[in-house]
Amino acid sequence: MGFKHTDSDLTLTHLDQSGQVRMVDVSDKKRSAREAIASSTVRLSADAYQLLTAQDNAKGEVLNTARIAGIQAAKRCADLIPLCHSLALDYIGIDFELDPTQHSLHIQATCRCSYTTGVEMEAMMAASVAALTIYDMCKAADKGIVIEHTRLLRKSGGKSGVWEAQS
């Protein structure tokens, strides 16, 4: 199943034996409780960071907006990532942590489902769109904001079990 890499078991699972894309067949996979946690970091200028954090109300409005955007994007992940399966998420949560020394905002997105496929892409999408929303709301102050290190931190459930990023 999948395009065979010559020297290993590694495959690009979204390609079939003739080398063409198709959605991976999950008919025979078992439902299990699955979770994925992804993170992303938004690095701002000192001025933009100050603007974002100086007043509680402004900070609350911006972070809430980004949280809603990330949650909505997780639900629509299969609309955006061509070979992703549609699935119904049991939980989506997005946490923010401010880092005043780095003028950074750290985003962590957690998704859960009880299904036959993992939710890594949903968590990655939630973190990415939350980060892009922060960019959008601060870009008038700083177009040079950079979104760094969007990655999977941890996944659990399914046949391959727990995986954790090496820090």
Added chain:
Amino acid sequence: MGFKHTDSDLTLTHLDQSGQVRMVDVSDKKRSAREAIASSTVRLSADAYQLLTAQDNAKGEVLNTARIAGIQAAKRCADLIPLCHSLALDYIGIDFELDPTQHSLHIQATCRCSYTTGVEMEAMMAASVAALTIYDMCKAADKGIVIEHTRLLRKSGGKSGVWEAQS
């Protein structure tokens, strides 16, 4: 217009005078030709990079899929970023550059429109979703793939004119 930052002219333009989010009013802004270029870098393991690039057909299928995903996401940017204006893009293009020394794929997304608002978010969204699609298609081989440096490279058009990232 916007929530006033105490020490400067900087404002969070998506907040009104009472500090609450609303879409910025562009009724009075002029249409002009606008362009934005954003980039993102997908850093893979040596094995995953080899898998992605070893065979022309596999590489072509993966990159074409990511390109289509990025183009579609740019068109739907306002569906995903809460305070973005809907607009009709004149052009969306996505270029890939492989870096064998870093096992990286560099993504550059260009958007153009003739409208009253810029297309920075559309270009950022296109680069991000293309990167996420690469992650999705290679994650069976390497869950530790990291999306780095998603950022705006250049914009032109509109009242603020040309802006370029400092490399």
Added chain:
Amino acid sequence: MGFKHTDSDLTLTHLDQSGQVRMVDVSDKKRSAREAIASSTVRLSADAYQLLTAQDNAKGEVLNTARIAGIQAAKRCADLIPLCHSLALDYIGIDFELDPTQHSLHIQATCRCSYTTGVEMEAMMAASVAALTIYDMCKAADKGIVIEHTRLLRKSGGKSGVWEAQS
């Protein structure tokens, strides 16, 4: 779980302990047959009511269009209501009742699913969008049409069982 109200057990279930929005976790909830019925009333002027109802064909076209709009909106409820779970509905039906004495159209929307969360929002969305579609199709004749009393009539299934509106 949820932001605690001081004097009672009441909580805003979409806020976590730190007071921030997140999707409620339904991982541990049981699937059961659930149904929700919502209603809404469109009050027209005498002229607009006459226009809507005078000819069977016109009435049929308008009501069918509103019915389709309500059904489609129920399916897309989670796209619109930020903290709603995506789910697959088993049934959506929309009934109309004309009230010539009040120049009103009464809408009743019924949704059913076999899932871990209720379908109250899907029924409320279906009734609301059907009502808005009636407004759209009659607004050239009467911009003053009012949508009244959009509310839940009844729900059943799930841990909390049957709930009925007090008339």
Added chain:
Amino acid sequence: MGFKHTDSDLTLTHLDQSGQVRMVDVSDKKRSAREAIASSTVRLSADAYQLLTAQDNAKGEVLNTARIAGIQAAKRCADLIPLCHSLALDYIGIDFELDPTQHSLHIQATCRCSYTTGVEMEAMMAASVAALTIYDMCKAADKGIVIEHTRLLRKSGGKSGVWEAQS
């Protein structure tokens, strides 16, 4: 143009001469600055109202979420209302006013565009979906919440000029 009502000039403009639905042709209409303001009222129980308003943070999170939902729904109005034209809004803003004596939340949505059709439906949709989001976030405390008086308050622009609701 449209299905003729026998005794007046009133027509159901979305029906053609054979009585069937079609989108109204706006090819020949002029672009002009247009605005529409719609409102809706969410009537809660005393307990749910207290829960919503007792703490500033909770209130802020709920209202911001409803505001984002309303803004996003306005942008997607043509996806939901079958015969609505797609258009690019220049501005969407949503204001809330609390009424402690009635345990009510009053919602006012304003939309603007520079186009050939009005934005009444976009404003009505924004108010409705903001109201539905309030319902969703408070329904665990009170399923009997009612959405009242969703209606157009005012429109301006276009050939028919200013229209205002009679209070």
Added chain:
Amino acid sequence: MGFKHTDSDLTLTHLDQSGQVRMVDVSDKKRSAREAIASSTVRLSADAYQLLTAQDNAKGEVLNTARIAGIQAAKRCADLIPLCHSLALDYIGIDFELDPTQHSLHIQATCRCSYTTGVEMEAMMAASVAALTIYDMCKAADKGIVIEHTRLLRKSGGKSGVWEAQS
């Protein structure tokens, strides 16, 4: 501009000089009034045709549903066809003609816009989705229904002017 075909001026306009897909740049194209008409034919069994047409109400409900589906799909064409430009249609209309001798339903979809690109794909999409909706509503009676001859009948506007299908 576009991948050069060896013997002629023909090009696949969605491929750039390196042979990769991108959206065609329409920045320099002029706005003009454009129209496209597409058609499709649904061929049913004698029994299914009889079922569809025997009673006016049933026929009206099915055709209205297909008409709404086609109109909605035309508006969302750019969401579905990867390299299509988003655009705001001025008009969408769908006509049906029954052919009792062939047990067929002939669909004709007309789209109009005032823009820099044509609306051929929108008309083709409207006709296709209307046909698919007929299939859906009649498939319990006849799974062997065939959708035939989906094609462009006529286009006008833009640099290339009028084009008509040879019958």
Added chain:
Amino acid sequence: MGFKHTDSDLTLTHLDQSGQVRMVDVSDKKRSAREAIASSTVRLSADAYQLLTAQDNAKGEVLNTARIAGIQAAKRCADLIPLCHSLALDYIGIDFELDPTQHSLHIQATCRCSYTTGVEMEAMMAASVAALTIYDMCKAADKGIVIEHTRLLRKSGGKSGVWEAQS
């Protein structure tokens, strides 16, 4: 259940006893493994066919784009076909076969799910949108391309079991 046809058991299952559309209730239907295969044929002019197939890279880009479009459309089938149930597909695959003698491209789309309703419409939608995407990418060379014989080839699963088209 459904509008009764006079002489047989045939019904338009999407109409209720009063003859109005509603989604068929699948609450009591059993989940089973279901598959549907649909096909469509794109007939090109000799020149357009030559352009599409002359160079491997161009052919690969066009077919991959159409394949992605078809897969994405299958996932969004319920958004487009009003009375279709939302469901989560286990598999979507799209195969192309070139016919140089007829200057045709034959498309075959396969969908699978484990659910209470069939996936015929998803397969039909995938084949149709893949065909429309081919049209879009070749229409600059040949506006007269025709999409022929979109139909169901085979379905299995569910109470009615296997059905196959007569060739």
